[in-house]
Amino acid sequence: MEWKASYRLLNYCKHLFHRRWTPNFHYFKTFYTSGCRYYFNQPSVLIKPYIGNFQQAFQTFKHPSVSLGMHQRNRCRSQYRCFASQATIIQRRSDFSTISSEDLSYFKNILGERGVVQDEETLDAVNTDWMRKYKGTSKLMLQPRTAEEVSQILKYCNSRSLAVVPQGGNTGLVGGSVPAFDEVIVSLSHMSKIISFDKVSSVLVCEAGCILENLITFLDNQGFIMPLDLGAKGSCQIGGNVSTNAGGLRLLRYGSLHGSVLGLEVVLANGTVLDMLSTLRKDNTGYDLKHLFIGSEGSLGIVTKVSILTPPKLSSVNVCFLACKDYESCLKLLLEARRKVGEILSAFEFLDHDAMDLVLKHLEGVRNPFPSSMHNFYVLIETMGSNESYDREKLDAFLLHSMENDLMSDGVVAQDITQASSCWHIREGIPEALMKAGGVYKYDLSIPVEKMYDLVEEMRVRLDASAKVVAYGHLGDGNLHLNISTPQYDDNILAQIEPFVYEWTSKHKGSISAEHGLGLMKANKIHYTKSSETVQLMATIKKQLDPNGILNPYKVLPSSLLTKN
Amino acid sequence: MKIMVAIKRVVDYAVKIRVKPDKSGVETKNVKMSMNPFCEIALEEALRVKELGLASEVVAVSVGPSQFTETLRTGLAMGADRAIHVEAPENIYPITIAKILKALVDVEKPGLLFLGKQAIDNDQNQTGQMVAGLLKWPQGTFASKVVLDKEKQVATVDREVDGGIETLCLNLPAVITTDLRLNQPRYATLPNIMKAKSKPIKKFTLQDLNIEIKSDLEVVEVTEPPKRKSGVIVSSVDELIDKLKNEARVI
Numbered sequence: 030m031e032w033k034a035s036y037r038l039l040n041y042c043k044h045l046f047h048r049r050w051t052p053n054f055h056y057f058k059t060f061y062t063s064g065c066r067y068y069f070n071q072p073s074v075l076i077k078p079y080i081g082n083f084q085q086a087f088q089t090f091k092h093p094s095v096s097l098g099m100h101q102r103n104r105c106r107s108q109y110r111c112f113a114s115q116a117t118i119i120q121r122r123s124d125f126s127t128i129s130s131e132d133l134s135y136f137k138n139i140l141g142e143r144g145v146v147q148d149e150e151t152l153d154a155v156n157t158d159w160m161r162k163y164k165g166t167s168k169l170m171l172q173p174r175t176a177e178e179v180s181q182i183l184k185y186c187n188s189r190s191l192a193v194v195p196q197g198g199n200t201g202l203v204g205g206s207v208p209a210f211d212e213v214i215v216s217l218s219h220m221s222k223i224i225s226f227d228k229v230s231s232v233l234v235c236e237a238g239c240i241l242e243n244l245i246t247f248l249d250n251q252g253f254i255m256p257l258d259l260g261a262k263g264s265c266q267i268g269g270n271v272s273t274n275a276g277g278l279r280l281l282r283y284g285s286l287h288g289s290v291l292g293l294e295v296v297l298a299n300g301t302v303l304d305m306l307s308t309l310r311k312d313n314t315g316y317d318l319k320h321l322f323i324g325s326e327g328s329l330g331i332v333t334k335v336s337i338l339t340p341p342k343l344s345s346v347n348v349c350f351l352a353c354k355d356y357e358s359c360l361k362l363l364l365e366a367r368r369k370v371g372e373i374l375s376a377f378e379f380l381d382h383d384a385m386d387l388v389l390k391h392l393e394g395v396r397n398p399f400p401s402s403m404h405n406f407y408v409l410i411e412t413m414g415s416n417e418s419y420d421r422e423k424l425d426a427f428l429l430h431s432m433e434n435d436l437m438s439d440g441v442v443a444q445d446i447t448q449a450s451s452c453w454h455i456r457e458g459i460p461e462a463l464m465k466a467g468g469v470y471k472y473d474l475s476i477p478v479e480k481m482y483d484l485v486e487e488m489r490v491r492l493d494a495s496a497k498v499v500a501y502g503h504l505g506d507g508n509l510h511l512n513i514s515t516p517q518y519d520d521n522i523l524a525q526i527e528p529f530v531y532e533w534t535s536k537h538k539g540s541i542s543a544e545h546g547l548g549l550m551k552a553n554k555i556h557y558t559k560s561s562e563t564v565q566l567m568a569t570i571k572k573q574l575d576p577n578g579i580l581n582p583y584k585v586l587p588s589s590l591l592t593k594n
Numbered sequence: 595m596k597i598m599v600a601i602k603r604v605v606d607y608a609v610k611i612r613v614k615p616d617k618s619g620v621e622t623k624n625v626k627m628s629m630n631p632f633c634e635i636a637l638e639e640a641l642r643v644k645e646l647g648l649a650s651e652v653v654a655v656s657v658g659p660s661q662f663t664e665t666l667r668t669g670l671a672m673g674a675d676r677a678i679h680v681e682a683p684e685n686i687y688p689i690t691i692a693k694i695l696k697a698l699v700d701v702e703k704p705g706l707l708f709l710g711k712q713a714i715d716n717d718q719n720q721t722g723q724m725v726a727g728l729l730k731w732p733q734g735t736f737a738s739k740v741v742l743d744k745e746k747q748v749a750t751v752d753r754e755v756d757g758g759i760e761t762l763c764l765n766l767p768a769v770i771t772t773d774l775r776l777n778q779p780r781y782a783t784l785p786n787i788m789k790a791k792s793k794p795i796k797k798f799t800l801q802d803l804n805i806e807i808k809s810d811l812e813v814v815e816v817t818e819p820p821k822r823k824s825g826v827i828v829s830s831v832d833e834l835i836d837k838l839k840n841e842a843r844v845i
């Protein structure tokens with residue numbers, strides 16, 4: 030094993046050598062290991078550029094610290110924006126209580142001192158969302174360790190009318206995971222046990238606070254993978270993933286969490302613990318209530334345990350990164366890929382010229398596969414199968430055919446895992462690059478694919494030179510991530526974007542939230558996608574499950590529908 | 595001038611290594627195999643030399659079972675002109691590989707032989723040196739920079755040594771083994787991958803080269819390094835001192 034470490038260490042040093050003098054430097058590299066990617070994110074001080082520290086670097090490698098990735102965000106030179114302008118629109122609900130000293134002693138009594146966090150620095154971090162765009166003023170974070178503790182917390186909060194925000198890894202992108210005002214933060218991070226894994230049924234049962242990447246690593250050792258994978262894996266939690274119904278990079282292959290989640294344990298607002306933790310694939314007894322909680326963004330209950338179906342890890346993984354001259358070609362390529370490598374296709378992602386440009390400018394350690402020229406569009410295709418030579422043959426035939434038909438202008442096929450990781454690093458690094466570039470307005474849209482890019486072009490015309498319009502996303506799922514990057518947040522620019530982007534999406538029968546949810550950002554925008562009867566029924570369900578409205582208030586549904594009668 | 599590059603197929607460097615249960619070696623079944631990273635650097639350097647107009651042809655060679663041709667295909671896709679595959683069992687010792695390479699050099703007569711400084715599986719770091727010895731050619735090992743003078747038939751090689759950089763001048767023909775900092779190997783582009791499919795891979799057997807495999811070495815056992823014990827969090831200074839005194843016995 031020694032050679033590996035020394036080789037990697039040298040690699041480390043090489044990076045250090047070039048970047049040691051860059052301010053805010055931190056090492057950031059992805060390893061793509063047999064179908065799973067790992068983020069390595071270590072402060073530079075850890076690694077001294079001498080072999081003498083070999084042991085330490087090796088340990089660091091073998092035991093990648095877990096909550097890395099996104100927790101480093103404090104280092105980003107990003108815009109800071111308080112929630113001020115929005116807060117004027119939403120009023121704090123006056124029927125909610127504020128924390129009293131009796132409340133604190135009650136919580137300390139059930140959770141112990143360690144489970145009650147009032148330390149300012151910690152609170153500052155958990156009050157602020159990943160984009161540093163939304164910021165609450167909560168004075169209290171609770172860290173339960175069992176569903177029973179969650180139950181006691183909620184029962185008490187419900188009786189006291191104390192509002193609550195459930196928080197997972199706090200990587201949500203719609204302001205749903207932080208308080209709007211002074212809601213009590215209930216963090217699931219101390220509920221991170223893996224309960225069971227059964228190889229035959231391939232069902233994993235774990236607590237909600239398990240970090241996605243830890244589950245990926247755990248399963249990797251068993252020869253399995255998680256059915257979802259996303260750029261935030263180093264911080265996001267399975268409970269957060271379920272609560273946002275996160276899509277991610279593998280949805281194309283393994284479908285949404287509505288398919289792979291087999292059971293949940295959920296605590297309702299009044300403290301009732303709902304045991305729906307089935308590990309059965311088939312169970313048609315009555316209404317399948319777990320689906321209510323998948324994607325409800327903490328507004329109906331707190332997810333405490335998850336049972337999930339995991340696919341086997343396949344040994345043959347191929348990644349290619351292709352360049353296309355126009356959007357039309359990307360679509361044709363998608364169609365071809367479905368036809369020719371459909372059964373092994375596991376990801377089909379795209380990014381446009383502006384996204385590539387941004388990543389190359391703002392992200393460290395990125396390697397442009399086509400250094401000699403820029404292209405208009407890029408497509409990342411991943412296949413996963415069980416037979417390397419069969420997969421390669423199919424993939425090569427598809428690529429050859431596409432090349433002959435002029436669907437791509439250039440392309441590379443990763444020859445080893447390191448090259449595959451570098452390709453993924455480009456696609457997965459876009460959100461981080463956007464953060465570093467300044468302010469960003471994010472829109473996560475489902476639009477019929479053939480129309481999808483029209484919106485981007487119209488937006489560029491509307492905004493002209495005032496902002497940079499960046500497009501990327503899960504093309505295979507018809508999911509566009511439209512991002513408008515500006516040096517500073519500017520209400521004039523916002524007025525140019527909204528409501529135009531929502532109206533356009535609505536007109537084309539799309540969804541204004543493909544996978545990120547509504548959160549605080551889009552609670553009042555739900556009508557652009559759902560009929561009023563549907564929204565009304567949602568409000569009825571919400572009122573039924575949470576009559577006092579203490580769970581994640583101001584989020585998901587328009588507040589106007591939830592006032593008490 | 596012709597350049598020959600030796601290439602080895604190894605477990606991909608990003609793969610977590612598992613030792614076989616019977617301790618006979620490392621698990622390679624169902625494991626991603628790739629070109630040894632140092633060999634990739636060697637090939638890249640050879641291609642750059644050729645692109646500078648200082649060489650006419652790059653020949654990639656590999657010694658091993660039939661799957662090694664896949665790795666040679668990667669080499670061809672990166673830009674090697676042709677390849678030679680010597681059919682042989684896996685895990686041959688450096689001295690045998692060096693003899694095979696010498697035999698190939700006698701056939702091909704290259705002006706330069708590039709090798710990776712070591713293969714990341716067995717970490718022997720011997721083949722380059724041994725083949726230079728057998729050929730009686732000058733050697734520049736651990737190269738971090740290579741400059742070729744076509745007129746004078748001289749290669750200037752920077753080597754990374756403990757105290758800094760050592761610069762050597764080698765008369766051609768010579769053996770150069772490559773270190774990590776020499777270059778960043780290119781991606782295999784699609785057009786080149788397609789072209790590589792029709793490039794020739796010539797096969798040799800050990801009999802063809804008149805080489806017999808024998809070794810004075812025997813692998814007794816392969817084991818994993820000992821697992822690091824997980825740490826404990828102590829609740830007080832007193833407990834820490836107690837543990838240091840009574841468990842670790844260091845104070």
Ligand SMILES: Cc1cc2nc3c(=O)[nH]c(=O)nc-3n(C[C@H](O)[C@H](O)[C@H](O)COP(=O)(O)OP(=O)(O)OC[C@H]3O[C@@H](n4cnc5c(N)ncnc54)[C@H](O)[C@@H]3O)c2cc1C
Pocket residue numbers: none
């Ligand atoms: C030979 C045979 C093989 C079968 N194999 C399987 C099998 O492999 N797997 C399996 O899951 N099932 C199987 N079934 C049972 C299965 O439930 C039904 O075959 C089928 O799904 C029901 O469809 P249907 O249109 O006949 O509905 P019906 O029998 O007419 O109705 C079934 C239920 O659905 C309700 N319903 C029907 N239509 C609607 C509607 N439009 N809106 C609201 N409610 C409605 C009815 O009120 C009733 O409660 C099998 C049945 C038979 C006879």
Ligand SMILES: Cc1cc2nc3c(=O)[nH]c(=O)nc-3n(C[C@H](O)[C@H](O)[C@H](O)COP(=O)(O)OP(=O)(O)OC[C@H]3O[C@@H](n4cnc5c(N)ncnc54)[C@H](O)[C@@H]3O)c2cc1C
Pocket residue numbers: 099159194195196197198199200201202205206207217237258259260261264265266267268269270271272273274275276277278326327328330331332333460461544545548581
């Ligand atoms: C770099 C980056 C890449 C991303 N890529 C993708 C992507 O490809 N696809 C995608 O769908 N999303 C993506 N996201 C956003 C995604 O929604 C989140 O990363 C993730 O699913 C949320 O998990 P979390 O644990 O961080 O939840 P949080 O951000 O903490 O919470 C999200 C929401 O869920 C609620 N919640 C959290 N935990 C619980 C619980 N246990 N019970 C009840 N409610 C809970 C919160 O109240 C909040 O409303 C990305 C985010 C980042 C930063």
